[in-house]
Structures are given as structure tokens and as C-alpha cells.
Amino acid sequence: MSKEIPYKIYLTEEEMPKEWYNVRADMKNKPAPLLNPGTLKPMTAEELSAVFCDELVKQELDDTTRFIEIPEEIRNFYKMYRPSPLVRAYCLEKKLGTPAKIYYKFEGNNTSGSHKLNSAIAQAYYAKKQGLKGVTTETGAGQWGTALSMACSYFELDCKVFMVKVSYEQKPFRREVMRTYGASVTPSPSETTNIGKKILAAHPGTTGSLGCAISEAVEVATSTPGYRYVLGSVLNQVLLHQSVIGLEAKAALDKYGIKPDVIIGCAGGGSNLGGLIAPFMGEKLRGEADYQIIAIEPASCPSFTRGKYAYDFCDTGMVCPLSKMYTLGSDFIPAPNHAGGLRYHGMSTTLSQLYDDGLMEARSVKQTEVFEAAETFARVEGILPAPESSHAIKAAIDEAMKCKETGEEKTIVFGLTGTGYFDLVAYEKFHDGLMEDYVPTDAELEASWAKLPKVE
Ligand SMILES: *Cc1c(COP(=O)(O)O)cnc(C)c1O
Numbered sequence: 501m502s503k504e505i506p507y508k509i510y511l512t513e514e515e516m517p518k519e520w521y522n523v524r525a526d527m528k529n530k531p532a533p534l535l536n537p538g539t540l541k542p543m544t545a546e547e548l549s550a551v552f553c554d555e556l557v558k559q560e561l562d563d564t565t566r567f568i569e570i571p572e573e574i575r576n577f578y579k580m581y582r583p584s585p586l587v588r589a590y591c592l593e594k595k596l597g598t599p600a601k602i603y604y605k606f607e608g609n610n611t612s613g614s615h616k617l618n619s620a621i622a623q624a625y626y627a628k629k630q631g632l633k634g635v636t637t638e639t640g641a642g643q644w645g646t647a648l649s650m651a652c653s654y655f656e657l658d659c660k661v662f663m664v665k666v667s668y669e670q671k672p673f674r675r676e677v678m679r680t681y682g683a684s685v686t687p688s689p690s691e692t693t694n695i696g697k698k699i700l701a702a703h704p705g706t707t708g709s710l711g712c713a714i715s716e717a718v719e720v721a722t723s724t725p726g727y728r729y730v731l732g733s734v735l736n737q738v739l740l741h742q743s744v745i746g747l748e749a750k751a752a753l754d755k756y757g758i759k760p761d762v763i764i765g766c767a768g769g770g771s772n773l774g775g776l777i778a779p780f781m782g783e784k785l786r787g788e789a790d791y792q793i794i795a796i797e798p799a800s801c802p803s804f805t806r807g808k809y810a811y812d813f814c815d816t817g818m819v820c821p822l823s824k825m826y827t828l829g830s831d832f833i834p835a836p837n838h839a840g841g842l843r844y845h846g847m848s849t850t851l852s853q854l855y856d857d858g859l860m861e862a863r864s865v866k867q868t869e870v871f872e873a874a875e876t877f878a879r880v881e882g883i884l885p886a887p888e889s890s891h892a893i894k895a896a897i898d899e900a901m902k903c904k905e906t907g908e909e910k911t912i913v914f915g916l917t918g919t920g921y922f923d924l925v926a927y928e929k930f931h932d933g934l935m936e937d938y939v940p941t942d943a944e945l946e947a948s949w950a951k952l953p954k955v956e
Contacts, residue, residue, distance in 0.1 A: 507590060509752040511583040517747040518575065519567040520740045522559075523778045524850060526785040529857055530563045531736065531849035532824035535811060540955055543821045551718060551820075552737075553728050555626040559737040568740065570622075577621045577654060578744065581610040586752040587916075591880040593900070600903035602896055603760070604916040605749045605776060606883065611677070614886065614918030615772045616647035616732050619741035623730045624651035633726035634658025638688065638713030641667055641841055642674030643886075643918060644732030649683035659683040660727075662690070662716045666707035674922050688713035695719050695817040709833050710844055715817025733769030734814070734823075734848050742775025749913065750779045760791060762899055764914040766891035767795040767804065767862070768841060770848030776915045777860070784859060793860040795851070796891040798870070799939045800838040803828055803847045804855055804862035806945060811955040812846060822953055825852040828940075829948030835938035839926035840867045841888040845948075865894050866937040871930040873897050874920070886918035887926055 524530060533542035548557040559568065570578075589602040607615035627635050634657050639645030645661040652659035661683050668675060668687035675685050688708045689696040693716040699706065706712075714731075721729035732738065753760065763780055765773030773795055783789040795804055807826035814820040816830060825846045832845040854860050867887075874890035876897065877883070885893060896914040903910050920927065929935045 503756055505588050505756055508585040508587050509755060510585055511748055511751055513579055515751055516575065516578065516583050517570065517744055517751070519569050521743040521747055521778050521782060522562065522565055522568060522740050523743070523774070523781050523785070524563040524736065525566040526782050527853065528785070529853055531853045534821035534823055535955065537813070537818060537822050537953070550722055551729050553623070553626045553630050553632065555629065556623060556737050559740055560735060570744070571625060574622055574625050581617065582744070583748050584609055584745070586749055589881055592877060595876070595880045596897065596900050596904065598900040598904045599907060599909045600900040601909065601911045602900055603911070603913045605745055605913065606916045607745060607772070608883065608886070608916065608919035612643060612647035612650055613921065614643040614647065615742060615745060615775070616644045617650060618744050618775070619732060619738045619771065620644070620647035620651035621654070622741040624648070624655045624657055627728060627730070628655040628657055632657065632728055634660065635728055635730045636660040636662070636717040636721040637730050637732065638662045638664070638710060638717045639667070640664050640710045640843065642671050642678070642922065645678050645683065645685070646674060648730065648732065649678040649681035652683065653681040660717070660720060661685045662688040662713040664688055664708040664710060664713050670925065671922060688716050690716060693719045695819065699816065709816060711816030711830055714815035715819050718815070718819050733771040734844065734846065736850055738771045739774035739778070739848060739850055742771045743778040745772065745775040745915065746778040746780065749776060753913070758911060759789070760913040761910040762792045762794065762912045764794045764796060764892050764895045764899070764912065766842060766888050766915065766917065767797050767847065767851070768888060769844045769846070770851040772915050772917045774848055774851050781854065781859065794895060795855070795860060795862040796895045797862065797864050798834070798838065798840050798842050798891065799864040799866045799937065801828065801834040801843050802864045803845065805864045807847070808949055808952070809852060809856055810952055812952055814846060822955065823849055825849050826855065828945060829951055831951050832945070832948040835940070837936050837938055838867065839887060839929060839935065840870050840891065841886070842891065863895060865891055866939070868930065868935050868937055870894050871927065871935065883916065884920045885916060886920045887923050889915070889917040892916070
């Protein structure tokens, strides 16, 4: 009756998506608009185009077009590393002794080692098409900077990356990959920008944060002719590009008539999760099907599970538009021993709205549990997972173990967003028993929320 399901379900090039899917078109409650921090009025396309490429501004503001064509040049680049496989985790199922059927969509099969290349290539394409000279961005752990530097070198664009200083110093190999692709990498905060100088004067010796690096990158983009700023997560446009993950996953499942019960993704700014769930959420929004959708975040940076749904700054320098999202406050910085990534204080506005509407759930997990799950997975499935991705692995294992108790044969799909070769210092800490779980106190969060902008 049912076809035997292979370990890996691939699509042919012909079966790859030709359009991205914009989930906002099917949302009754649209995500809240970005606000101008000065006037508190919704950002206009004109204001946004001082910072972002024109076509990307259009995508950012488009809440109604359901499908947006993927330009052929982007599809051709995708073909170099896509379609990505949907893997049936037979070995993990066996190891766990679960009746659950586990699948993961693996996005680590490219040099940048993560899903971020899916949006990087799109953003670089539109920058090139607009005739720009280059783009600026920030990077934390370095996956986004690496993906963007690959995309820029492909289109011969200049790429200026502000890298959080602590990562710049601790992850020299990521830095060198970016330089190999021709990007210039500056540790942030730096003396090369006004905001960087200001932050350094106020906090001498600071090791930086994503929020500082964003402020510096935006300053350079808006003050250098022919440059724009690009961002690797959080924004609507990034979720749109990442819908390629979910569309491929859905097409692969449909080939075998499989309908998932549970869909799980890790959430930092929300781009991989938003992309993976997009077509499934669309069906849910249109009343065509139901799925249990779960966002997983670190207990040390719990935007969904403990955050406030409010307008907040996206960056430390407060130069970016205000965004309504689940937030820990723009001053929030996860504890220094936090090694698992996903450290942004806020969350995608689209996912925030969906979560607020009860269309998805969220859970937080502690980092030692995450690394235990990563190790279990690596030992049976072979892939060395990124710590970020391992949050989803942990939750998928938990769900599969629940099925073992109840005897339910649920189908679980999770996003395996990348590989962990550049995270071996974190793995080392875990193996040496030096990894600690830190969970912020309510008082810490209250202190950070005290600085939320007043928006009525
Ligand atoms: C950046 C990153 C994430 C988190 O970002 P999202 O925008 O929340 O998807 C997850 N996994 C990997 C491997 C990453 O590089």
C-alpha cells in the first residue's frame, strides 16, 4: 500500500519551488508595522529604502501577495546546494525505541553551514540589481556573515561585516572564511563609527553584542553612498526567502503522502522556523489542515516563553525602526556562559503575531540538555549538529519519547538548520563538564523591560 520511505527524500531540480510563499497574505491579524523611532508612525517605503534595497522594502511591506516569484538567477544559485534533503531519522527512532516517525530537513549542506544562505543570496541579488556597490551587516557567531560573504562574492558586491568582538576573537576561523570570500570584517564595537565610539566610551572593554553591531552596520550603510544594510533574520523578507525550506519539505512529504502531526524548529530571530512552517501554517490559517507547531528557544534567552509582546528597539544604538515583538528588552544580553546561539533579544513580528494568536507554541530548553541531545543525534545520525539546531533535536526527542509512553505513531518534522564545526569550543565545554545552565531572573528581565520605548 504505502511506498517504502527512503532515508532521504530528495526533490528533482524541476520540483524545486519557483515561488516563495508569503504567510502574511493568509494571516487575519497582520504583523504589526515597523515604526519610525522619532515619530512613532509606521515606516514608509521611502524611509525604509534609505536603509534597505528597494525590492526588499517592497517584500517587507507586502502583507497581501501570497506567492512571489524566485528570480531565475537566485533559483540557479539555489541549485548549487538545494534541494536540501528531508531525512527520515530511522537510526534515531531505533535508538529511542519510539513508534514516532521522525524527519528532519537538513540545511547544513553548504559551506556557510546553515540555512542563512537562502536569504543571503536573495538579498545580494536585489542589491546587485539595484546597482549598489555593496552591503553592510552584523554577525554574531558568524553563520550569517559567512553566508552573506559567499552571496556577495557571487554577485561581485562589496561586503562589510561587523562581527561581535567576542566572536571575532573566539572564532577566528569563521572570520577567515568570510575574508576568503572577500568580505571585510571589523570587530564591534569599533572606532570606525560614531555609534561604536559612543558605546566604547560608555562601556570600555565591552566585548560587544548583536545590538551594537547592528547599529554600526546601519550607520555605515546609511552614510556611505551606494550601500544598504542587510539582516539575516527577524525581518518579514527573510522569512519569505526562507519559505523555500518549508515548501521543499512539504513537497517531499507530499510525494509520499505523509502528513506531519508536529513541526518543530529552533527560534533565534525566527527565520528558519518561519520558513519551515510557512506552507503548513498557511493551511492552518486557511482552515485546510491542523498541525502542532513548536518553537524552541534557549532558557537563557527566552523571548517567546518569558518575553513581553511590545514595541522595542531592534538594536542597542536605537537607530533602527521599532518592532512589535516578543522581547526581553534591547539591553538584554544572555549570560556569558551561554554557548548555544539564538541570543537575539527579540523575535520576528510575524511569528510574534502567530504566537500571540495561539497558532503556535513555544518551549525553552537548557543548554546542557541541548548538548546531550546533540550528542545522541550525532552518534546515530552521523551529522554534527549546530548548537542552535540541537534545540529542535532536543524537543523532537522529547516528543518521540512521549510517543513511546503512549504508543502513538506521530509524525514529527524538525528543522536541522546547520552543522556545528565552528562550535567545538562549546562542545568542548560540555564534554569537560564546564557548561552551566543559566536562566535569567524575573528581576533581570524587569530591569531590561524598564527601557522599552513608550508607544501608545
Ligand atoms: C542563525 C541560525 C539559527 C537561528 O536563526 P533563526 O533566524 O531563528 O533561524 C539557527 N540555526 C543556525 C544553524 C543558525 O545559523
